[in-house]
Amino acid sequence: MxxxxxxxxxxxxxxxxxxxxxxxxxxxxxxxxxxxxxxxxxxxxxxxxxxxxxxxxxxxxxxxxxxxxxxxxxxxxxxxxxxxxxxxxxxxxxxxxxxxxxxxxxxxxxxxxxxxxxxxxxxxxxxxxxxxxxxxxxxxxxxxxxxxxxxxxxxxxxxxxxxxxxxxxxxxxxxxxxxxxxxxxxxxxxxxxxxxxxxxxxxxxxxxxxxxxxxxxxxxxxxxITNARPNVALSIRQMKFEERSMADLRFLIPVGARKPEDIPITLVYTNERLKAERACERLKQWCTDEGIEDPEDGACVAFYHAKVGPQRKRELERQQAESKARIWCCTDAAGLGCNMRNVARVVLWEMPPSFCALVQRAGRAARDLNTLGEAILIVTAAYINKGKKELESITAHTVEGAAHVNSAPGDDVDELSDGVDVAEGRQRVLVQEGGVREGNESDEGDGDGGDEDGPKKRVKRGKKKHVWDEFFGNAQKTQLQHGVNTIWKPQEGQRCCYRCSPTRFPIEKIVLDKMQGLKRGRKKEFPVRLTHMLRRDLGKWRAILAEELYPGIEGVTGETVLGDDVIEQLATFGDRIDTVDLLRKCTRWFLAYANDERKVLTVAGQALLTKLRRIYDEFDALGPDALSTGPGIPASLFYGPSTRGGSGGPGSRGTTVPAARGGRGGRGRGTGTRSAGRGNDSGTKSTRGKQGRTRRK
Known part of the structure; x- marks a missing residue:
């Protein structure tokens, strides 16, 4: 100032x-x-x-x-x-x-x-x-x-x-x-x-x-005074697709949207910065698929977290205040205490780390108490399939004093998409009449809200907002009174939660159009020889790069500037990387990009593309013999699939040796999901479910 x-x-x-x-x-x-x-x-x-x-x-x-x-x-x-x-x-x-x-x-x-x-x-x-x-x-x-x-x-x-x-x-x-x-x-x-x-x-x-x-x-x-938010409707949605794909966020781009203004202003909260960035990339791609042009590049859909630079943060905040930002994929760094009064919808991707965090995030919808908003919690199938009563007991346990409610581990997730990974695909959205946000057909009480037993079951389970009120002791506090202690007043169309009125929470159906040519549980892969060359040559090249970028500085090694994890991403991507768009899809290598949007490459990023092209050319020069596996291919690091065949995450990193043709792959060892699966024709492990590609009708 x-x-x-x-x-x-x-x-x-x-x-x-x-x-x-x-x-x-x-x-x-x-x-x-x-x-x-x-x-x-x-x-x-x-x-x-x-x-x-x-x-x-x-x-x-x-x-x-x-x-x-x-x-x-x-x-x-x-x-x-x-x-x-x-x-x-x-x-x-x-x-x-x-x-x-x-x-x-x-x-x-x-x-x-x-x-x-x-x-x-x-x-x-x-x-x-x-x-x-x-x-x-x-x-x-x-x-x-x-x-x-x-x-x-x-x-x-x-x-x-x-x-x-x-x-x-x-x-x-x-x-x-x-x-x-x-x-x-x-x-x-x-x-x-x-x-x-x-x-x-x-x-x-x-x-x-x-x-x-x-x-x-x-x-x-x-x-x-009670912290109840009667102008914010609460609902829970179950993930239908593998978590890494972010496909369950596809409904955020409405049917028929043609310009940014057609997208309700939304905050998508994640528990990790990288997940916020990944969600942002997917949503941007879906906007592009629908022909939605961003008049101010990077404004319509953006990510916001603690590591975003100060200048970029101020730019994002200006865009948000002017309603040019339609979707923010963010962590708790966004919105805490800020007067973001134009947010219509908040999506919580996975269970927040604490019940207080859940309420803080949900409360950022419709901060203008004269408007209506919605907060949607999207959780893994584990939270739903363990039973709704158990889910409520978890929340009740939090009410009784537990400090944190953590997400279920990835290996508990049921792949409702039948093993299909849509991380590289496109989805289209249909609006399904009726239904509830949970989307669990086994719960009879959450169907169409029949007169006979629906209300009884809803009363037995109780409103979701009752959990909120009990946790914060709202019954013992001063209640909201229009003109006395709040500007809020009941509004036409106001909803409470999906327990009270399930038919007022229709769920959008995400339809996957499958690509031909890839079998279930398989992904596009490089020939093993090319993967080996990429690992070997990039491992040598990074030492040269470190000396070029930081000449004479002790302690800066090749591993410092280009880690093993980045090399593994480049070596197993499956597509030849020759553009900034493909590089951005493959890796978030911090030295490659000139800004947070990752649309402009640095000198190091350009050098990496040049090196990759040379490796691809050397491989092509080897001729047909390069397609064989050959002896001596070393064990590889991989990110293994979940138990249902979908793509796993970094927590499932393990070590495996090549399997025989058609044989069973080795079992990965790590802290995340299991990595058991079938060996493929080239003798290496498949690490992703089937890719998908969809279109909007």
Whole structure:
């Protein structure tokens, strides 16, 4: 944020005053909110501000999109010099808050530090140029920030807010340990300064942990409003195709879509960055198949995760705000706390790592409470085929206090596509009348909702939203009332979940048109001799490449720049790679591409294509004899198939030796799916199910 636009610091800064409750004019506070912030606060927001003005700690437990962020600054309106510090988890969230602020606000993060300079930012913040300071937990916990900013603002510091406070437990015990150090806040700020942890997903266990971490007594003031999202319909869909194919996402491109605007704005959440990228590639291909042109290249369908560069992130966020981005394939780095009010649909690809994560992701649909949205959980067949009652018991176990619900391992998956892998194929979508998102025909209660026994069975199993409500204790919290504590009101066409009204959740049928020439469980393969040449020659060439890219630098080896896994992908791809499109389909080698879109090759990427062409030419020069297997072909690393014949994932990496013609292949050993299967004509293992190609009628 440019410093030039900041107001000059006041000559004198009086201390932040602790007000007796009876002296606070709530009507005046409400008037100032309208005048300065342009909003009429609800009573619960005023209650939070009054408690802070009285010097009381506050726990804010309010649902997504309800207006929690107003509470960060509402108490500041009673003075012209009070300052609030808010600790936020993500740069995008900080920048959004700063850009849309109605009072002087600055985000002190890596991007603003790079643009302005740490020293200048600290000086401006400490001088009182900003009323609201946003920072990350990593920065807040540093001695430099304490001495350069906090100590100098001690007298006028009104409150320290902790946005997405549940992350102190969920992230603080894993990959962002600095979140745990936030418990030292009492030693960083004057004892009279109240703190306010805020979240839409306080579970009992997490809240207890955070209260202990921050030293908050059981008598701490709590403002609790149900986090129920009645404007978001919930449903579960069972994967019909092998997970790696992403074919079950094909329904996201609607029947008859001809332009980006025909695609509902959707967030597709995955648990891994590479899965987000893979889903993005498939969806882009399906858009191309349907003739949907992207007027702003890379906007219609894109991926977003922590490793996307800052410049690209800001570009993506702009496209999303302008509704040019129709589908984001993303991780939790996207949307956490951000005011993305145009998202109509959220898809959760596989079970999230925790129930809180599930609710956080689902809650990003229809953040504008005057609109209707949908959240769809797509899980492996294991979750469905174990029985719906067991599925609900898993969720119930989470409600009783389990911290995490993990996805089932891949070797439990039933291949409902009958062993057909459609990773390289195309799918078309038909809308099936009736049906439910689960798509499990064995459940009689989820059919057409007959009058006799359908309702009884649905009552027995209960609404899916009951699990949500029970987990967060919503029955004991203040309920939503239009005009009193929320802008939400019941709307025509509103749906609850597929348990309540299964016929209102029709499932789109994905139809596979099979390609000729490949037998089930088989994929296109190079001749064994060519595969051997690719492994051997690329293994030698990578040392030369390393020296060319990093001359004279010790420790940078060929294996560093071109790993064995990339060589294996290139050697077993099955198609000769001579274009950037084919290279992108084959591998995500980090040195090959000039940007996140992977449409432009670097010097290293061009060199790789040149090397591959030379190897192909050398193989062709060998003549017909090159097609024989011959002795001495070494054992190969492979990604084996699942037990049903579909393509496995990286977890199933094993070692096998060539099988005899038509014989049974070796059994792979690894942490993932089993790799048993039949040997093929060339004596090597088939590692993928049948490819498919489809068309839209």
């Amino acid at each position: 440019p410093l030039a636009n900041a107001p000059p610091p006041p000559e004198a800064r009086p201390k932040a005053k602790i007000y007796p409750r009876e002296t606070i004019d709530v009507t005046e506070l409400k008037r100032r909110a309208v005048e300065v912030l342009g909003v009429v606060p609800f009573q619960w927001q005023l209650d939070a501000a009054v408690a802070i003005l009285c010097g009381e700690d506050v726990i804010l437990d309010v649902g997504t999109g309800s207006g929690k962020s107003l509470c960060f600054v509402l108490a500041l309106l009673f003075s012209t010099t009070d300052v609030a510090i808010t600790v936020m988890p993500l740069t995008a969230l900080m920048l959004e808050q700063a850009q849309n602020a109605k009072i002087p606000t600055i985000a002190i993060c890596a991007e603003t530090i790079a643009a302005v300079g740490r020293e200048k930012l600290f000086e401006a913040a400490a001088a009182g140029a900003y009323r609201h300071i946003l920072c990350s937990p990593e920065l807040f916990a540093t001695l430099e920030f304490k001495q350069g900013v906090v100590n100098k603002l001690a007298d006028c510091l009104r409150v320290v807010n902790f946005d997405e406070g549940h992350l102190m437990t969920e992230w603080g015990t894993t990959f962002r340990s600095e979140y745990r150090t936030l418990g030292n806040v009492r030693g960083l700020v004057p004892s009279c300064v109240p703190v306010m942890p805020v979240s839409a997903t306080w579970s009992a266990d997490v809240l207890d942990d955070v209260m202990k971490l921050l030293g908050l007594p059981p008598t701490t003031r709590r403002i609790e």
